[in-house]
Amino acid sequence: MSDAAAARPLTGRGRRTRQRLVDAARVVFERDGFLNSRLVDITDEAGTAVGSFYTYFDSKEAVLEAVFDDVREEMVHARPARPAVDRGPIGTIEAANRSYLDTYRRNVRLMALLEQVSTTSDRFLQLKRSRVRAFRERNGRAIADLQADGLVDPDLDPYLAAEALSHMVSRMAYETFVLESGWDFETLVAGVTRLWTNALQLTDRVEC
Amino acid sequence: MSDAAAARPLTGRGRRTRQRLVDAARVVFERDGFLNSRLVDITDEAGTAVGSFYTYFDSKEAVLEAVFDDVREEMVHARPARPAVDRGPIGTIEAANRSYLDTYRRNVRLMALLEQVSTTSDRFLQLKRSRVRAFRERNGRAIADLQADGLVDPDLDPYLAAEALSHMVSRMAYETFVLESGWDFETLVAGVTRLWTNALQLTDRVEC
Amino acid sequence: MSDAAAARPLTGRGRRTRQRLVDAARVVFERDGFLNSRLVDITDEAGTAVGSFYTYFDSKEAVLEAVFDDVREEMVHARPARPAVDRGPIGTIEAANRSYLDTYRRNVRLMALLEQVSTTSDRFLQLKRSRVRAFRERNGRAIADLQADGLVDPDLDPYLAAEALSHMVSRMAYETFVLESGWDFETLVAGVTRLWTNALQLTDRVEC
Amino acid sequence: MSDAAAARPLTGRGRRTRQRLVDAARVVFERDGFLNSRLVDITDEAGTAVGSFYTYFDSKEAVLEAVFDDVREEMVHARPARPAVDRGPIGTIEAANRSYLDTYRRNVRLMALLEQVSTTSDRFLQLKRSRVRAFRERNGRAIADLQADGLVDPDLDPYLAAEALSHMVSRMAYETFVLESGWDFETLVAGVTRLWTNALQLTDRVEC
DNA sequence: TATGAATGAGCATTCATTCAT
DNA sequence: CATGAATGAATGCTCATTCAT
Numbered sequence: 076m077s078d079a080a081a082a083r084p085l086t087g088r089g090r091r092t093r094q095r096l097v098d099a100a101r102v103v104f105e106r107d108g109f110l111n112s113r114l115v116d117i118t119d120e121a122g123t124a125v126g127s128f129y130t131y132f133d134s135k136e137a138v139l140e141a142v143f144d145d146v147r148e149e150m151v152h153a154r155p156a157r158p159a160v161d162r163g164p165i166g167t168i169e170a171a172n173r174s175y176l177d178t179y180r181r182n183v184r185l186m187a188l189l190e191q192v193s194t195t196s197d198r199f200l201q202l203k204r205s206r207v208r209a210f211r212e213r214n215g216r217a218i219a220d221l222q223a224d225g226l227v228d229p230d231l232d233p234y235l236a237a238e239a240l241s242h243m244v245s246r247m248a249y250e251t252f253v254l255e256s257g258w259d260f261e262t263l264v265a266g267v268t269r270l271w272t273n274a275l276q277l278t279d280r281v282e283c
Numbered sequence: 284m285s286d287a288a289a290a291r292p293l294t295g296r297g298r299r300t301r302q303r304l305v306d307a308a309r310v311v312f313e314r315d316g317f318l319n320s321r322l323v324d325i326t327d328e329a330g331t332a333v334g335s336f337y338t339y340f341d342s343k344e345a346v347l348e349a350v351f352d353d354v355r356e357e358m359v360h361a362r363p364a365r366p367a368v369d370r371g372p373i374g375t376i377e378a379a380n381r382s383y384l385d386t387y388r389r390n391v392r393l394m395a396l397l398e399q400v401s402t403t404s405d406r407f408l409q410l411k412r413s414r415v416r417a418f419r420e421r422n423g424r425a426i427a428d429l430q431a432d433g434l435v436d437p438d439l440d441p442y443l444a445a446e447a448l449s450h451m452v453s454r455m456a457y458e459t460f461v462l463e464s465g466w467d468f469e470t471l472v473a474g475v476t477r478l479w480t481n482a483l484q485l486t487d488r489v490e491c
Numbered sequence: 492m493s494d495a496a497a498a499r500p501l502t503g504r505g506r507r508t509r510q511r512l513v514d515a516a517r518v519v520f521e522r523d524g525f526l527n528s529r530l531v532d533i534t535d536e537a538g539t540a541v542g543s544f545y546t547y548f549d550s551k552e553a554v555l556e557a558v559f560d561d562v563r564e565e566m567v568h569a570r571p572a573r574p575a576v577d578r579g580p581i582g583t584i585e586a587a588n589r590s591y592l593d594t595y596r597r598n599v600r601l602m603a604l605l606e607q608v609s610t611t612s613d614r615f616l617q618l619k620r621s622r623v624r625a626f627r628e629r630n631g632r633a634i635a636d637l638q639a640d641g642l643v644d645p646d647l648d649p650y651l652a653a654e655a656l657s658h659m660v661s662r663m664a665y666e667t668f669v670l671e672s673g674w675d676f677e678t679l680v681a682g683v684t685r686l687w688t689n690a691l692q693l694t695d696r697v698e699c
Numbered sequence: 700m701s702d703a704a705a706a707r708p709l710t711g712r713g714r715r716t717r718q719r720l721v722d723a724a725r726v727v728f729e730r731d732g733f734l735n736s737r738l739v740d741i742t743d744e745a746g747t748a749v750g751s752f753y754t755y756f757d758s759k760e761a762v763l764e765a766v767f768d769d770v771r772e773e774m775v776h777a778r779p780a781r782p783a784v785d786r787g788p789i790g791t792i793e794a795a796n797r798s799y800l801d802t803y804r805r806n807v808r809l810m811a812l813l814e815q816v817s818t819t820s821d822r823f824l825q826l827k828r829s830r831v832r833a834f835r836e837r838n839g840r841a842i843a844d845l846q847a848d849g850l851v852d853p854d855l856d857p858y859l860a861a862e863a864l865s866h867m868v869s870r871m872a873y874e875t876f877v878l879e880s881g882w883d884f885e886t887l888v889a890g891v892t893r894l895w896t897n898a899l900q901l902t903d904r905v906e907c
Numbered sequence: 908t909a910t911g912a913a914t915g916a917g918c919a920t921t922c923a924t925t926c927a928t
Numbered sequence: 929c930a931t932g933a934a935t936g937a938a939t940g941c942t943c944a945t946t947c948a949t
Contacts, residue, residue, distance in 0.1 A: 710931090710933075712932090712933065712934095716933075716934085747934075747935090748934060748936055749935085749936065750935055750936060750937095751933075751934055751935075754932095754933065754934075
């Protein structure tokens with residue numbers, strides 16, 4: 076009905092209440108999952124009345140979206156600590172994988188949550204797909220460039236390769252951190268990086 | 284309380300009703316998803332009374348399990364049409380990928396279903412994990428053998444490689460068939476096979 | 492609908508099946524109570540099919556009635572082992588109390604059952620009331636006779652006395668054997684007998 | 700899960716709704732019995748939505764408990780109109796019996812209800828037993844005192860006597876008021892009092 | 908008679924959302 | 929803005945009873 080989220084011009088007090096709700100929602104969702112959680116758990120955690128929830132959000136989904144908005148920056152722009160150093164293609168890939176896996180590890184609960192809701196809600200499925208697309212485009216272009224330089228197997232479809240290798244890494248992350256399948260972090264980084272660079276037939280050696 | 288599904292002789296009539304319910308459940312689950320479906324939808328589809336459901340199953344989860352049991356044969360034993368022909372390592376991998384992707388394609392709705400329930404129910408998560416494990420062990424051993432023969436990159440952990448590459452393929456299958464991301468089937472088979480064999484540094488050429 | 496119980500001319504086989512059901516019902520009712528028990532428990536215990544139940548009984552209540560019929564003889568006609576010996580009024584009362592309490596003790600579960608169903612079903616309430624009435628009439632007449640002989644407090648209403656004292660004993664039996672309140676059997680017999688005879692001002696001494 | 704009935708501040712409006720539900724529950728339980736009544740009957744009677752029930756109570760049992768709490772005062776503290784007057788032991792016993800029987804009569808439906816639920820629910824069985832215990836202790840001590848003064852038959856176990864005589868009276872009350880067996884109130888009071896005092900051999904006469 | 912599959916009314920409970928204060 | 933009481937649709941599950949074989 077009312078577009079609560081649109082009523083943006085919040086007072087300072089309003090902004091604080093809203094933030095408390097988002098933080099509480101994150102705690103509750105990460106703890107109980109989206110489907111098991113109840114609105115009242117969120118408002119209890121936030122220390123507000125249930126009614127107040129609807130001052131800021133239209134539904135349970137809306138607050139989940141706000142939760143993802145809140146952490147998007149961190150998740151998408153996750154960058155290696157020393158971004159500017161040029162390490163050659165293989166070093167770059169390793170750094171990217173390490174960075175991705177580390178971010179995943181630090182946000183396990185949230186990633187598990189995204190996994191869950193994306194099988195149920197179209198809205199969050201789109202969110203996930205847009206992440207997939209972003210990865211594919213970015214990496215696909217990079218791979219195509221490397222192909223143009225003769226550094227990568229020319230027989231590969233660069234975008235398919237980019238997407239497939241991304242899935243490989245993200246799925247390993249899911250298995251390792253969410254389902255706790257037991258791979259050691261460094262083994263994981265080294266392993267997926269080796270597979271990735273092998274898959275591309277990437278060579279940073281000058282030799283013929 | 285009572286495990287209805289358990290050891291019960293079942294008359295011919297009973298067997299038929301049970302089967303009607305399993306078939307109906309598959310239809311409903313594939314159409315509406317597991318969470319959205321109601322028991323009464325299943326019994327309506329099967330043309331039985333609600334009570335009859337509980338003659339054969341204890342819960343919605345139990346009938347889903349029966350659905351998976353019902354298609355397990357097909358899914359697990361999916362084999363290439365010409366299994367006996369020796370095509371060398373690369374040909375074998377391509378055949379396996381083609382077979383897997385084809386099976387996935389033919390059971391899309393069911394795979395999507397498994398994806399959904401495995402984020403919610405521990406029981407089905409285990410089902411999925413056991414499939415992951417089976418793939419890892421089988422392929423991991425094969426890779427180790429190839430390493431012993433000097434045909435595969437010796438720097439790889441064979442089991443990590445097996446798991447990661449399996450995920451790569453299954454995730455591409457999910458994206459392509461469930462989310463309909465648009466990859467052409469043959470492009471997909473060729474692409475993941477190439478990535479897979481490259482990743483292993485697999486060579487079937489005799490030359491140095 | 493059909494008056495199953497009326498279809499009396501049973502074959503030998505029928506009579507045996509019916510008896511198996513009554514026996515099974517007694518076991519189940521005593522174990523689970525009337526309200527908690529399910530028909531299928533009874534037929535399972537009897538080793539018959541559910542459908543067979545309705546060949547002999549019209550309802551769950553009907554079989555309970557048959558259970559009570561089955562033990563009525565024993566319960567109502569409970570008589571002291573040596574009935575013919577004349578022990579004087581007090582000795583007779585003690586013998587009757589002992590006999591009653593012993594019978595109660597040996598049929599605790601059934602008495603508890605009667606207690607339960609008589610608060611729910613009018614049919615069994617009547618059964619209980621008829622037992623109360625029988626006691627009152629029998630004992631009331633005896634008390635009136637003793638009054639006529641000058642052996643009992645003439646100010647008492649003999650029937651009210653009979654009923655009240657019966658309740659006193661039956662309630663003590665309930666507390667002691669069903670709720671297991673802990674009174675020793677002999678203490679109980681002696682105690683209620685003393686109260687009973689005192690209450691009647693019964694004197695078996697010849698003196699003035 | 701949550702104990703709704705527990706520590707909750709309750710606004711005035713909330714308090715009123717809760718009371719409406721308790722009152723409605725009493726009406727419904729007394730009319731239909733505990734087992735036959737449905738939650739929706741209670742909320743209909745109270746004029747609230749079903750959901751509101753669970754704002755204040757966790758179950759049907761919980762509201763029954765509240766009903767008993769509500770009348771406990773009246774039932775336990777039922778005292779003769781002229782409590783302070785000393786009437787001697789017999790007068791005191793008569794006053795207590797009259798008071799008890801009068802209270803019982805005024806709360807017949809509730810007493811019948813307690814009778815019913817105590818055969819089914821352990822919780823309410825305990826409630827009843829604690830009442831029995833309270834009576835036994837109070838009266839048992841009083842009887843022991845009278846024995847010490849030589850006013851009561853020394854051969855009696857004072858606590859067994861107290862319990863047995865209490866049962867006698869309460870059972871007569873049940874028969875008379877719940878089952879409407881027809882005893883006149885004054886006849887009943889006089890009868891049970893006479894039996895009680897006789898049973899104790901209580902004498903307030905000075906004579907030899 | 909015996910079987911056991913089929914029936915379906917009945918009911919407690921949850922929880923997102925609304926709204927009076 | 930905040931509160932929290934009120935709402936009521938939605939649904940899984942039980943089990944006495946029926947009936948086709």
